[in-house]
Amino acid sequence: MDTVTFHYKSAGIMIAINNLGKAYNQRIVLFIHELVISKGEIFGLVGNNGAGKTTLLRLLLDLIKADKGSAISGDFEIATSEKWKDYTASYLDEGFLIDFLTPEEYFHFIGEEYGFTRTQIDGRLSEYKGFFNDEILGQRKKFIREFSKGNKQKIGIVSALITNPKVIILDEPFNSLDPTSQILLKRILVDYNKKTNATIIISSHDLNHITDVSHRIVLIEKGLIIRDLQNDGGALAELESYFSA
Amino acid sequence: MNLYSHHWKSFIRNERWRRNLLTKILFGILILYFIVLFLVLGLNIGRILRQLEGDPVDRFNSFLLWYLPVDLFLRCLFQPLPTVEILPYLRLPIHRGQIVKYLLHRSLMNLFNLIPWFVIIPFAIQILLPQSGPGIVVIYLTVMTLLLLFNNFLAVLIGFMIQKRPILYVIPFGLQALIISLNNWGFPVSVLSVSFGKYILDANPALLGTLLSAILLIIYATSRLLSRNFYIDEIQSKKERKNFITLIGENQFKQFGEIGRYLSLEISLLVRNKRPRQMMVMVPIIIIYFMFIISNSKHPFGPFFNLIVVTSLIGYGANNYGQFIFSWESSYFDCIIARKNSFANYVKAKYYLLSALSILSFIPLFIFFGYMQTIDPYLICSVLIFILGVNSFIILFFSTFNDGRMDLSRSRFFNYQGIKGNQFMLSLIFIFLPIGIFSLFKYYFNPVIGEIVIAISGLIFIILSKWWIKSIIVPQFQRRKYKNLDGYRNLSL
Numbered sequence: 102m103d104t105v106t107f108h109y110k111s112a113g114i115m116i117a118i119n120n121l122g123k124a125y126n127q128r129i130v131l132f133i134h135e136l137v138i139s140k141g142e143i144f145g146l147v148g149n150n151g152a153g154k155t156t157l158l159r160l161l162l163d164l165i166k167a168d169k170g171s172a173i174s175g176d177f178e179i180a181t182s183e184k185w186k187d188y189t190a191s192y193l194d195e196g197f198l199i200d201f202l203t204p205e206e207y208f209h210f211i212g213e214e215y216g217f218t219r220t221q222i223d224g225r226l227s228e229y230k231g232f233f234n235d236e237i238l239g240q241r242k243k244f245i246r247e248f249s250k251g252n253k254q255k256i257g258i259v260s261a262l263i264t265n266p267k268v269i270i271l272d273e274p275f276n277s278l279d280p281t282s283q284i285l286l287k288r289i290l291v292d293y294n295k296k297t298n299a300t301i302i303i304s305s306h307d308l309n310h311i312t313d314v315s316h317r318i319v320l321i322e323k324g325l326i327i328r329d330l331q332n333d334g335g336a337l338a339e340l341e342s343y344f345s346a
Numbered sequence: 347m348n349l350y351s352h353h354w355k356s357f358i359r360n361e362r363w364r365r366n367l368l369t370k371i372l373f374g375i376l377i378l379y380f381i382v383l384f385l386v387l388g389l390n391i392g393r394i395l396r397q398l399e400g401d402p403v404d405r406f407n408s409f410l411l412w413y414l415p416v417d418l419f420l421r422c423l424f425q426p427l428p429t430v431e432i433l434p435y436l437r438l439p440i441h442r443g444q445i446v447k448y449l450l451h452r453s454l455m456n457l458f459n460l461i462p463w464f465v466i467i468p469f470a471i472q473i474l475l476p477q478s479g480p481g482i483v484v485i486y487l488t489v490m491t492l493l494l495l496f497n498n499f500l501a502v503l504i505g506f507m508i509q510k511r512p513i514l515y516v517i518p519f520g521l522q523a524l525i526i527s528l529n530n531w532g533f534p535v536s537v538l539s540v541s542f543g544k545y546i547l548d549a550n551p552a553l554l555g556t557l558l559s560a561i562l563l564i565i566y567a568t569s570r571l572l573s574r575n576f577y578i579d580e581i582q583s584k585k586e587r588k589n590f591i592t593l594i595g596e597n598q599f600k601q602f603g604e605i606g607r608y609l610s611l612e613i614s615l616l617v618r619n620k621r622p623r624q625m626m627v628m629v630p631i632i633i634i635y636f637m638f639i640i641s642n643s644k645h646p647f648g649p650f651f652n653l654i655v656v657t658s659l660i661g662y663g664a665n666n667y668g669q670f671i672f673s674w675e676s677s678y679f680d681c682i683i684a685r686k687n688s689f690a691n692y693v694k695a696k697y698y699l700l701s702a703l704s705i706l707s708f709i710p711l712f713i714f715f716g717y718m719q720t721i722d723p724y725l726i727c728s729v730l731i732f733i734l735g736v737n738s739f740i741i742l743f744f745s746t747f748n749d750g751r752m753d754l755s756r757s758r759f760f761n762y763q764g765i766k767g768n769q770f771m772l773s774l775i776f777i778f779l780p781i782g783i784f785s786l787f788k789y790y791f792n793p794v795i796g797e798i799v800i801a802i803s804g805l806i807f808i809i810l811s812k813w814w815i816k817s818i819i820v821p822q823f824q825r826r827k828y829k830n831l832d833g834y835r836n837l838s839l
Contacts, residue, residue: 166828197681
């Protein structure tokens with residue numbers, strides 16, 4: 102492990118994946134020989150259902166155990182250290198919401214985990230007023246479980262953004278959002294990246310959205326990386342032709 | 347109908363059930379035990395009744411009014427409610443009546459409807475047939491069937507009502523307490539029971555009619571109740587009485603820092619979700635019920651019985667909460683694991699809550715038994731210390747093996763997650779470990795030594811709690827982490 106860490110350490114690398122493999126019942130669902138994500142990169146992950154997108158994101162969060170290989174975040178191996186959690190925030194699915202809390206209680210809980218005060222959190226929340234569209238904050242008696250799917254999605258995404266992370270991992274963030282919110286979310290992600298130089302990893306089925314925000318797009322299919330594209334104009338066309346074939 | 351086969355499939359395809367062979371075996375043994383018990387009783391019923399004084403038929407009937415309320419009581423607590431995941435069926439052309447009918451049919455398949463016959467039928471053949479002839483036997487068996495059906499459907503109705511309002515648990519307990527008080531206040535139940543039996547044997551059509559219409563009435567009420575719950579917003583139960591449950595919010599334990607934050611999260615979990623709320627409501631009801639029974643009984647119970655009651659009641663709340671630790675938060679556990687936190691403090695918050703539950707149960711019991719003077723108050727204190735130390739450790743250790751998903755936002759109304767046989771075994775350990783140690787030292791030395799030994803072993807575990815949480819529970823959880831997380835994500839109940 103040490104050699105790998107050393108190799109990537111000084112090169113502006115945020116996340117390095119080496120021979121990472123996961124199998125369920127002898128069926129390989131993910132195998133990534135080598136993948137390096139730079140600091141400050143918005144990294145898009147596309148693929149059909151069952152391609153292994155969520156599996157990869159879960160491995161990056163140490164929620165499932167890799168059968169082989171390793172992933173490194175900064176200076177830390179993800180599976181053995183927990184230090185990377187200090188600067189990593191994520192929202193994969195509704196399983197990340199504590200649904201019997203009110204949105205504010207939830208944001209405060211998450212924020213305090215990272216050492217922010219409630220006033221700081223409230224300040225950060227005010228930046229997302231437009232995104233929330235007055236539907237989420239200030240409802241003292243409405244628990245998260247009573248919100249619609251789209252609003253739950255917003256709560257989850259913002260809960261990842263408010264802790265000033267250096268790495269953000271989002272699974273299908275555009276799902277169940279209305280068109281206005283989708284556009285706002287794209288702007289939020291790009292602005293956050295510009296302002297903080299954070300690494301953002303997102304997966305999506307929607308090729309348009311992903312090409313709108315990402316610097317780089319990786320296409321996986323049946324657990325393998327098929328394409329690794331810099332998003333400089335031709336990516337959308339290439340992806341569309343791949344998926345329509 | 348498809349519903350029947352779907353139910354069967356959901357049963358055998360249940361992931362946890364498949365994995366948990368031990369549970370299956372334990373349930374099997376338990377069921378077999380009761381069947382054998384009643385079978386042996388039934389085969390010998392003729393001899394037993396003839397040995398007792400008086401007419402054997404009257405003797406048998408004198409137990410009826412004892413058995414039936416107890417049967418109803420046990421059904422209310424243990425008879426599995428017929429459930430079906432109805433959401434997927436609502437959009438299909440299945441008539442609501444069909445689903446209700448299915449649920450009612452399903453409720454008939456349980457042991458409470460089977461086991462009594464192991465005794466009733468031998469009694470009818472061995473005693474009743476030679477004495478009264480086949481006509482009376484047929485009537486007697488018919489009435490018995492109706493009585494059991496009455497209990498069955500009444501228990502279903504009460505069960506569903508309890509699902510909506512957990513406080514209604516007082517119904518079965520209240521009925522039970524009422525029967526016992528009646529007996530003590532000069533209405534001997536056995537005597538009433540004999541005359542009730544005579545009434546049955548008189549073959550009075552009025553009795554049959556009353557029973558039948560009562561059953562139909564209950565079925566009608568149940569169908570009404572169920573049909574009204576066939577709307578999605580009802581299933582998700584949006585109408586909650588918020589004032590009380592939002593009262594206990596995030597500010598409660600602010601001054602205790604990180605542990606306080608986890609503690610208030612845990613308490614919000616318990617009071618804001620239906621499933622754990624149902625469980626917690628039981629704690630005071632059970633404690634009051636046993637106080638009632640003990641203070642109302644004519645013959646004082648022995649010290650050993652008192653010790654069992656005290657031990658199980660002090661630990662009752664903690665055990666109930668503790669046996670589902672980590673499963674409670676299964677629906678959002680990814681969030682806890684993927685974020686920065688101190689897992690030791692997370693566990694410590696649970697340890698404090700376990701302790702608080704035991705202490706809250708201890709206070710009324712200590713006062714009550716201090717007043718009753720049926721058990722040494724020092725012994726009660728030692729038991730509490732033992733539970734706070736050793737039992738908490740055992741609970742937390744075994745909670746790391748909990749890998750079942752539990753859906754908090756749904757009540758048990760249409761869902762039966764979290765049934766596990768080994769948890770039942772664990773409750774027995776909690777009760778009999780302190781009692782066993784105490785009895786051992788009491789037998790070889792004297793009770794005071796016994797009290798001191800259990801108090802000291804509890805104290806050692808309390809003092810070392812910081813250490814064992816950090817060096818045993820947390821590493822043990824880390825070892826099981828991926829397996830548990832996988833189980834929590836598994837939606838197939």
